[in-house]
Amino acid sequence: MSGHGPGPAMRGAGGAPGAKPLDFRASLRRLLGALRPERVRLVAVVVLGAASVALAVLGPKVLGDATNIVFAGVIGQQLPAGVTQEQAIATARAAGEDRFADLLGGMTVVPGEGIDFGALGTTVLLALGLYAASAVFLWIQGYLLAGVVQRTGYTMRGDVQEKIDRLPLSYLDGEARGDLLSRVTNDIDNVTQTLQQTLSQLITSLLTVVGVLAMMFWLSWQLALIALVTVPVAALLTVRIAGKAQPSFIAQWKSTGDLGGHVEEAFTGHDLVTAFNAQDDFGRRFDEENGRLYEASFRAQFISGTIQPSMAFVSNLNYVLVAVVGGLRVASGTLSLGEVQAFIQYSRQFTQPLAQIASMANLVQSGIASAERVFQVMDAPEVEPDPVPGARPDGVRGQVVFEGVSFRYDPGTPLITGLDLVVEPGQTVAVVGPTGAGKTTLVNLVMRFYEIDGGRILLDGVDIRTMTRHDLRDAIGMVLQDTWLFRGTIAENIAFGRVGATQEDVEAAARATSVDRFVRSLPDGYDTVIDDEGGGVSAGEKQLITIARAFLSDPQILILDEATSSVDTRTEMLVQHAMGELRRGRTSFVIAHRLSTIRDADVILVMEHGAIVEQGDHEGLLAAGGAYARLYQSQFAAPAVEA
Incomplete structure (x- = not known):
């Protein structure tokens, strides 16, 4: 639609994705709100995660018991049989071996006996069962x-599709198609991947931190406090690094959309790019966009990637502190070797989920940046809602009346002002005029692709703003200069015009419009598959x-917007004849630059600068010698002149 007349003003930089600072918290809350329909399953996910973590957290304690069994067996085998543990401790102290006595006091041994393999096997099997x-x-x-996650992504894609159906044409005209496509596909995919990779890990990591911390305090509150010393350091590092990475993630996904838009333009216009030898220019632009994407991605990944080694350093620092202090406490007999071993494992388990949470920062930031781009589409202003219930003419006859209609694309630039027009049922109205005169805008207003600023448009006496858009457009057929075909057979593309159309209906319409004559020459006839580019025809x-x-x-x-502009002269004659038969008893708006195609119109409207400057039939307008006559002479009578 934007190819005709003055299009709506493009959105400024303020509307570009990522041009304003990302409201991380608000976007995160909104994304989590999208998970609300899955709250029952999410509760089950948390419960299962808690059960898994609880069993995993018990594992090191059981393994510590196994270590104590082995260590007690080794020490007990070195002691003389027939004495009690208390007697062995007293003997060691009498011999001046106080450290060994302290060590014996902190464990349970049976002098003279070795490793209890039965108890050891039972303990190991218990640990394996817990982990399994x-x-x-x-x-x-x-x-x-x-x-x-996948149902949430499915719902988001459906919501965005429904939103696009409710967006005004002015919004879609003002957006780069590649960028909008990137939001609907790439960004939603990135959101689902982020949820998939972070939700489970986040739940498990948080539960692990809580469970491990409880076990650490149970074993030794002194060592637990030592382990906690490093937590503020880790948190501070994560927050500082994440804050520096977030702007780069915003720039990364904006650059992804820009690059997608450029590639989409290059692919759809490949023939023209090649014809004008513009490959080098497009290549340079691609390199620039690709370079910006590379720089933004590199900064985002490098900055966020420093979180992991920083956390690894903090984790190793924690390990050293716990190992040294724990070893001293084993020597003093205040802790057993198995308890220290379990504590060291717990300290690793404690810092590991913290590191995992920190490493998820780049994924979360990237996902939230994508979510915000999707939310920008979801928050775009929609078309005015249809009235409920909508008014309907008693029977659509085809009378269209413009009463004082005013419209502008740009608020500061009026296009149509105070337009009055009456089109009676069955009339063929041709609209002519120079480029930018408002011809296509006129029919866009009839279709309610845009809303008028003032006045009324009536269909058989009913204001079209009181009708639902479905009822209004159900009575109107439209053919544009820019053809649109979807991938499918020729028969399917024709049948798109009416739900439930039979093969006989399709062939009848094809014969009326001279389609049948070339379809019969194709190997597969009406079953010939074409795509949106119309390959093969x-x-x-x-x-x-x-x-x-x-x-x-x-x-x-009927609205025919330059519908015969791509048809050869012979085919044009056939189509004109078919249109004449179809227009019988129907109201038709025909927009044309080639005035030879509208000579038989009942009324010809000549538009300039959004206003109707002349109207009448072909012969009368020629005789008047006005704007229409000048247009006609420029096409058929006057020689080419230098502007």
Whole structure:
């Protein structure tokens, strides 16, 4: 639609994705709100995660007991049989071996006996069972979470699609198609990947931190406090690094959309790019966009990537402190060797989830940046809602009346002001005028692609703003200069014009519009597969297919916007004859630059600067010698002159 007349003003930099600072918290809350329909399954995910973590947290304590059994057996084997543990301790102290006595006091041994392999086997099997059960719960959790995330992504894509259907044409005209496509596909995919990779890990990591911390305080509150010393350092590092990485993630996804838009333009206009030898220029622009994406991605990944080594350093520092102090406490007999071993494992388990949470910062930032770009589409102003219930004419006859209609694309630039026009049922109204005169705008207002600023447009006496858009457009058929075909057979593309159309209906419409004559020459006939580019058929034949599609819809009002511009002279004569038959008893608006196609129109409107400057039939307007006569003479009589 934007290819005709003055289009709506493009959005400024303020509307570009990522041009304003990302409201991280608000976007995160909104993204989590999208998970609300899955709250029951999310509760199950948390419960399963808690069960898995609880079993995994018990593992080191049980393994510590196994270590104590081995260590007690080794020490007990070195002591004389027949004495008690208390006697062995007293003997050691009498011999001046106080450290050994302290060590014996902190453990349970049976002098003269070795390792209790029965107890050791039972303990090891218990540890294996705990870890196996933990893994099963974690597997079930992952299965449920995958469903939660993918259903959320499915819903988001559906919501965005429904939103796009409610967006005004002015919004879509003002957005780069590649960038909008990137938001609907790449950004939503990135959001789902972020949820998939972070939700499970985040839940498990947080529960692990809580569980491990409880076990650490149970074993030794002194060592637990030592382990906690490093937590503020880790938190401070994570927050500072994440804050520096966030602007780069915003720039990364904005650059992704810009690059997608450029590639989409290059692909769709490949023929023209090649014809004008513009490959080098497009290549330079691609390199620039690709370079910006590279720089933004490199900064984002490098800055956020420093979180992991920083956390590793803090984790190693924690390990050293716990190992040194724990070793001293074993020597003093205040802790057993197995308890220190378990504590060291817990300290690793404590810092590891913290590091995982920190390493998720780049994923979360990237996902939230993408979510914000999707939310920008969801928050875009929509078309005015349809009235409920909508008014409807008793029977659509095709009378269209403009009463004082005013419209502007740009608030500061009036286009149509105070337009009055009456089109009676069955009339063919041709609209002519120079480029930018408002011809296509006129029919866009009839279709309610844009809303008028003032006045009224009536369809059979009913203000079209009181009708639902579905009821209004159901009575109108439209053929544009820019053809649109979807991937499918020729028959399917024609049948798109009416739900439930039969093969006989399709062929009848094709015969009326001269489509049948070239379809019969194709190897697969009506089953020939074409795509949105119309591969396999010429530009004129694509136009004929779209005309047949409009004919099949059997509308009461026809809008033909340069519908024959891509048709050769012979085909144009056939189409004009078919249009003449179809227009019988129907109201038709015909926008044309080639005045030879509208000589038989009942009324010809000549528009300049959004106003109707002349109206009448072909002969009368020629005789008047006004604007229409000048247009006609410029095409058929006057020689080419230098402007």
